[in-house]
Amino acid sequence: MPSKEKVTFIACFMGLVASIGGFMFGYVSGQISGYFGMDDYARRFGDANGNFSAVRQGTITGLLPAGCLVGALISGKLADTVGRRLAISISALWASIGIVIEISSEAAWYQFAIGRLVTGFSIGSLSVVVPMYQSESSPAIIRGILVSTYQLFITLGIWTSYVVDWGTADKPNSASWRIPNGIGFAWSLILGVGILFLPESPRYAYTRGRTEEARRTIARMGGIDENDPIVNNQINQIRVKLEEELAQGKASWIEIFTGPRMFYRTVLGIVLQAGQQLQGANFFFYYGTTIFQATGLKDSYVTQIILGSVNVACTFAGLWVVHKVGRRKALMAGAAWTFVCFIIYTFVGQFALDPVNPQNTPQAGSALIVFSALAIAAFATTWGPIVWIAVAELYPTRYRAPCMALATASNWLWNFLISFFTRFITDKIHYWYGLVFAGCCLVLVFVVFFFLMETKDRSLEEIDTMYLLHVNPIHSAKWDGSKVPEDSAPSSSHGQEQVLKQEPQSQPTV
Template identity: 55%
Template sequence: MVSCFQLFVTLGMFIAYCINYGTESIHNTSSWRITMGIGFVWAGVLAFGVLFLPESPRHVFRKGNTELAKHTMSKLYGVSENHRVIAQEILEMRIKLQEEEAEAATTRWYDAFTAPRMLYRIILGVVLQSLQQLTGANFIFYYGNTIFRATGINNSYVTQMILGGVNFGTTFYGLYVVEHYGRRLSLMVGAAWMFICFMIFASIGHFSLDRENPPNTPSSGTAMIVFACFFITGFATTWGPIVWAVCTELYPSRYRSTANSISTLVNWLWNFLISFFTPFITSAIDFRYGYVFAACNFMAIIVVYFFLCETQGRTLEEVDNMYIEHIHAWSSKKWVPPLRTMHGAKDHEQTESEPDHELHDVPPAPQS
């Protein structure tokens, strides 16, 4: 569900490219008034949609409203409110809340940095969000017109629509990848794929393309567009959606909003820096700029392998325990949380008279 955020970002980008293409031939102020005005429509949709957005189950649980938490989880999971999965997750949330209450009566803003292994995870989230921008995706998206005008394409707005369509279409597969191949493997394979694509893209642009007169090397221009599409496919199916999912899974509920906002802030900071400095850098080193992004993609493989634990199929409480217990990232996929082990033993002893899909002895609601 978090990865759907990235899906609709790519949809917005694709629509924006189409609008830009449609207003290209307008040679008056309407060319920018139309594009800016349409933006208000989407803002209105967002404002209206937020009215129907439910609160986080963990947020309302911590406020003492267990029934609302169960109701929201029931809708999200597509099961009844007394389903054993919901009962087990409520139990995990209660245990974690009791542990936190035993540690401190109040939550101070700086506790997000001093709590067990939180500084480590905040830095990891910041690095992951930084690397998502440093993959080079926005270099291509923001400056696609400029890049492909240099390759001899007559109408670079058309090229942008092609790249935007590839980005949007392949993100659908990213929603499948994030849940079926695990976070760690998907991110490492995606980074390796983008590393290869940028190495080839930058090499063709610097050594093969005639930058003074691009039409003299049409095959080089075509190859650059092809590898740009290959790169976007790798980004849209891995680092585009999965990083957002991972960064929401890294932190416990108590510090989640603070820590996640910090990593997101850094994402937008790098977004700004890339958009601001790219024209100056490309004018100095041309397409060799791609080697910088290739190096960042290679670094991303190392970071994920050594520092990011596998969070697929785990609750926030389980992920929190995994980092507190210093589980090695490369062996985290095989880690079994103690609570699941306990429930596994209980399931084994379960009688036929007790249905497997429900847990009747639901723990009591927390006291407000």
């Protein structure tokens, strides 16, 4: 009877250490909103009256995701050149440079903004390479959960930044914002050094001719013997895919659109990552203070902690969802759920809330809080963690790095646009802004239904074959690769089919 992969300590440890990159993302993203309420920060970087114009506040907030966009675009080349593990280390340690620029700022707000831009290069690179490393190294049975820990750590980072801001906000000097900034050095050092004690991605190691290293890593991560049929099957699949890619020659950027079924997958990845932002969770974080003021809650730091706590708690639930439910059903349910929340939120805020004195309409305010929290819960259990998994699984090794870089860049682009323009838009149209996100959520339901494969518990090579064979996404959960007719496979995957047929029947498909 063939042996089975196990849930091993080393695989879980790898997922958790790499996910510190997500913690850095969340911590840096979340801390800035608290700074604007600190007296010393306002005196140094605000106008003569200690206020922030929409342009200044938007620039300080938005230059982080702008830097992340650049970092995401260059990360693919870095990961393919020095390896996934070393790319994570370099990217993590780079964040220290941006932190130094921010902490050393005295009165020039643009210096602080530039520091966030530099830090963004690191965070953007990590947002590509960490899920890539996790997806390539994880056993198939727990790949969804391990990649989901990246989003879990993002929420933990956001929550931690809120608590630290709350703890230092009352300090009368620059310690109020310099202490939260300085703590960021710890996360950078832990990840930059810690990742070097973990093995390289087996798929990257194999592409560099380190076959035995790849075999050992697969066996170690799965808790099985190096000669186990499961290991042999995975090495065989990686070898066949690599031979196909070598036969095609060196990949160029244009091939991520012209390669076999690559236009479909590249565009889908871009849309899914953009959808994670357009699903609207960041809108509630940016506009949350106003929402909670509707019930008389004045402390904006308490507001942030409440929203952050909902985000963290529901992301834990998201780990169960991705393991039990899969990708398609969860994403469609999450988008539909958020659509309903935004519809109710918009019309309650526009027609039931007293815009001059919201304390006069406490029931409307309570409804806004409830549906804001429900929308965040929908995001945290579905679109937050699952998009990182779905995109990491979409592409073959030949195109994975540049495709993930481009897809993640679209996430950062929309992150920047929302963070920079939210205040301008809400000042003009107020709660009607929610209909924009509601419409996007409705579209995302149909995008997932018609275009995304169900990839739960499948190997990355098997997922690639599904796309090459034009498996209908609607029926993809029931697809059985062992029953594929010989003449139905495209030429780019024909070699793999032939090799798999030569394997003993006792070797299962992972």
